[in-house]
Amino acid sequence: MGCYVLCEKDIILDKDGNLPEFSDLQKIKDTNAFAEYFEEKQFDLKVLGLRTKDNLPQDFNAVPLRLYFNTHTEDENFHAFRAQSLFNWRQSEQYCSCCGAKLEEHKTLTARVCPECRREFFPKIAPCVIVLVNKDNKILLARHTYRNQDIYACIAGFIEAGESAEHAVERELFEETGLKVKNITYRGSQSWPFPNQLMLGFTADYESGELKLQKEEIADAKWFDPDNCPASPKPGSIAYRLIHKLY
Numbered sequence: 001m002g003c004y005v006l007c008e009k010d011i012i013l014d015k016d017g018n019l020p021e022f023s024d025l026q027k028i029k030d031t032n033a034f035a036e037y038f039e040e041k042q043f044d045l046k047v048l049g050l051r052t053k054d055n056l057p058q059d060f061n062a063v064p065l066r067l068y069f070n071t072h073t074e075d076e077n078f079h080a081f082r083a084q085s086l087f088n089w090r091q092s093e094q095y096c097s098c099c100g101a102k103l104e105e106h107k108t109l110t111a112r113v114c115p116e117c118r119r120e121f122f123p124k125i126a127p128c129v130i131v132l133v134n135k136d137n138k139i140l141l142a143r144h145t146y147r148n149q150d151i152y153a154c155i156a157g158f159i160e161a162g163e164s165a166e167h168a169v170e171r172e173l174f175e176e177t178g179l180k181v182k183n184i185t186y187r188g189s190q191s192w193p194f195p196n197q198l199m200l201g202f203t204a205d206y207e208s209g210e211l212k213l214q215k216e217e218i219a220d221a222k223w224f225d226p227d228n229c230p231a232s233p234k235p236g237s238i239a240y241r242l243i244h245k246l247y
């Protein structure tokens with residue numbers, strides 16, 4: 001529950017790090033272009049999606065959601081994840097993909113419905129895998145080519161049509177690092193609303209192969225001592241939980 005003001009990958013908080021009050025929303029709307037405002041009754045979310053954040057009222061700041069996740073409870077994160085996911089979905093799914101009609105709000109569900117062909121459209125979720133590979137007492141971490149280049153993280157990727165999550169783990173690892181793994185074990189999941197991933201976390205043990213990096217995706221990958229890791233994902237992420245065995 002609460003008021004979520006979002007812009008790109010940031011959340012707007014007051015100077016004490018609190019969510020805005022309902023009465024603050026109008027002030028923020030008055031000075032910034034916004035995409036839409038919506039309410040979701042199920043979790044009592046009030047969401048204002050901004051197009052700009054250049055003229056926030058005094059005492060409000062834009063904070064990267066990634067940092068918000070690091071320092072808030074699971075419940076607070078769930079509401080923020082949901083607000084961001086729903087905003088992304090509402091922006092991207094406005095027309096029926098079958099007949100092209102403008103969608104309407106579903107009367108009772110968090111969904112949209114086509115007034116012409118009556119198809120229902122629910123918030124989209126894209127399942128992904130993220131995996132930490134162990135070899136003897138070392139873990140495999142990789143620096144990606146095009147995202148978060150400043151940290152070493154786990155190998156991750158989207159599950160493709162027809163695949164199981166375990167199959168996706170094997171395929172992604174082989175494609176990106178040339179390694180084969182065994183003992184693939186599920187360790188937990190996390191919503192990651194950039195824009196709509198559900199990250200399924202796994203660990204696996206090295207089986208065979210030499211590191212051979214897919215250069216378009218992976219800038220560097222190495223075996224690290226878990227007690228002496230380079231800069232890596234922060235608390236609040238599933239990657240942190242995998243790396244620090246918090247499962």
Ligand SMILES: [Zn+2]
Nearest residue numbers: 096099114117
């Ligand atoms: Zn339709």
